[in-house]
Amino acid sequence: MNERVLRILAPAGVLALGIVLWDLVVRINGIPPYILPSPGLVLSTLVTDWPILWSSLLATLETTLEGLALAVAGGIGLAVLFNQSRLIEHSLYPYAVILQVTPVVAIAPLLLIYLPQHAAVLACAWIVAFFPVLANTTLGLNSVDHNLADLFRLYGASRWQVLTELKLPAALPQMLAGIKIAGGLSLIGAVVAEIAAGSAGAGSGLAYRIAESGYRLNIPRMFAALLLLSLTGIAIFALLSWLTHLALRRWHESAIAREA
Amino acid sequence: MPWSSVFGNVFLPLKLTGMDKAAAAPRIMETLSRVGLADFADAYPRELSGGMRMRVSIARAVVTAPRVLLMDEPFAALDEITRFKLNDDLVALWRELHMTVVFVTHSVFESVFLSNRIVVMTSRPGRVSSELAIDTPARDAKFRTSAEYAGYCRDASETLHQAMHAHAGAAA
Numbered sequence: 001m002n003e004r005v006l007r008i009l010a011p012a013g014v015l016a017l018g019i020v021l022w023d024l025v026v027r028i029n030g031i032p033p034y035i036l037p038s039p040g041l042v043l044s045t046l047v048t049d050w051p052i053l054w055s056s057l058l059a060t061l062e063t064t065l066e067g068l069a070l071a072v073a074g075g076i077g078l079a080v081l082f083n084q085s086r087l088i089e090h091s092l093y094p095y096a097v098i099l100q101v102t103p104v105v106a107i108a109p110l111l112l113i114y115l116p117q118h119a120a121v122l123a124c125a126w127i128v129a130f131f132p133v134l135a136n137t138t139l140g141l142n143s144v145d146h147n148l149a150d151l152f153r154l155y156g157a158s159r160w161q162v163l164t165e166l167k168l169p170a171a172l173p174q175m176l177a178g179i180k181i182a183g184g185l186s187l188i189g190a191v192v193a194e195i196a197a198g199s200a201g202a203g204s205g206l207a208y209r210i211a212e213s214g215y216r217l218n219i220p221r222m223f224a225a226l227l228l229l230s231l232t233g234i235a236i237f238a239l240l241s242w243l244t245h246l247a248l249r250r251w252h253e254s255a256i257a258r259e260a
Numbered sequence: 261m262p263w264s265s266v267f268g269n270v271f272l273p274l275k276l277t278g279m280d281k282a283a284a285a286p287r288i289m290e291t292l293s294r295v296g297l298a299d300f301a302d303a304y305p306r307e308l309s310g311g312m313r314m315r316v317s318i319a320r321a322v323v324t325a326p327r328v329l330l331m332d333e334p335f336a337a338l339d340e341i342t343r344f345k346l347n348d349d350l351v352a353l354w355r356e357l358h359m360t361v362v363f364v365t366h367s368v369f370e371s372v373f374l375s376n377r378i379v380v381m382t383s384r385p386g387r388v389s390s391e392l393a394i395d396t397p398a399r400d401a402k403f404r405t406s407a408e409y410a411g412y413c414r415d416a417s418e419t420l421h422q423a424m425h426a427h428a429g430a431a432a
Binding site: 148151152156157161165166169170172250251252253 | 272273305
């Protein structure tokens with residue numbers, strides 16, 4: 001069997017096996033749906049509750065993408081700033097680390113006190129997502145080839161030219177790796193904040209649906225919402241991987257397919 | 261720059277002086293065809309061989325029409341066939357562009373083939389120990405196998421040995 005087929009078939013087989021086992025466990029033990037729904041019931045809930053879940057999905061997706069966009073802008077912006085000025089780097093970097101290491105679940109309730117709900121959720125997504133972009137971009141900006149840096153100096157390039165023509169393109173692979181991590185983290189941040197927010201109303205996200213369904217013992221809907229969240233995460237990851245591939249395929253080592 | 265095409269790499273020095281792409285394009289293409297890379301303008305460095313990458317570097321250096329070109333062991337990592345080819349090309353380039361080339365090498369044969377003047381240097385301290393003039397109009401494949409060339413190579417080797425020996429004696 002060839003490698004590509006195997007890479008698709010093997011995980012698909014595991015998935016099918018898992019679903020069958022899950023279904024059997026539910027059937028044989030006669031587990032009621034409010035404890036563990038069968039896979040079929042989860043799917044049918046996904047279909048019947050689609051209008052509610054869809055609007056929740058859009059709300060979560062919107063927060064996640066906004067958080068990611070802000071994280072990318074903020075992370076790259078700060079990295080460039082740090083790269084230009086040692087003073088700024090030394091003054092601000094410790095606080096970036098503190099923001100990162102403090103669990104976002106603990107910050108979320110505080111943010112909810114001071115900010116309107118949407119802004120607070122967005123802030124949470126941003127806090128968890130910006131650090132990998134910052135750290136990776138900083139690494140990339142600092143690992144520019146010295147020969148190329150000398151070449152730019154030889155031609156009398158300005159600071160701005162060195163940044164836009166040399167440092168940013170050279171940092172692109174690391175930057176994209178950071179953004180790929182940030183995509184997943186932004187979703188986590190949004191979900192954590194939504195659960196912490198926990199307030200009802202239109203435009204509440206998927207995480208809120210999960211919490212709410214939990215209170216109502218609507219377990220099938222919990223599973224359906226969870227499934228949608230996973231799929232969202234996978235979609236974001238796949239999209240960012242694809243963008244990385246597009247940006248690097250012509251020149252970077254990581255994108256070169258080697259013959260074995 | 262690995263992220264940029266051959267064209268982009270050669271465009272760099274002009275771009276840094278503020279020239280726009282359309283204005284620079286004819287000059288870039290002319291320089292590329294001089295080094296035999298006109299067909300590879302859109303290729304990326306990783307798609308090229310070592311010798312071709314060196315040609316891109318040379319094109320990038322001469323696109324600004326400099327009066328002096330400094331080359332520090334540029335062909336040391338290349339195989340002999342490629343090296344001879346690039347030596348021939350460098351001589352042609354030097355004739356066409358009328359520039360002074362300062363070429364650092366560890367190869368006696370290369371130095372004799374390329375130079376009008378060979379300056380032999382000692383190591384630590386790096387000082388000029390002696391100077392040789394190579395006076396020949398012909399620098400082609402025939403010259404490379406001629407008795408004249410062999411003679412110059414012998415002279416250069418001897419001078420180099422003397423420089424190394426004198427230096428060792430002084431150090432002792």
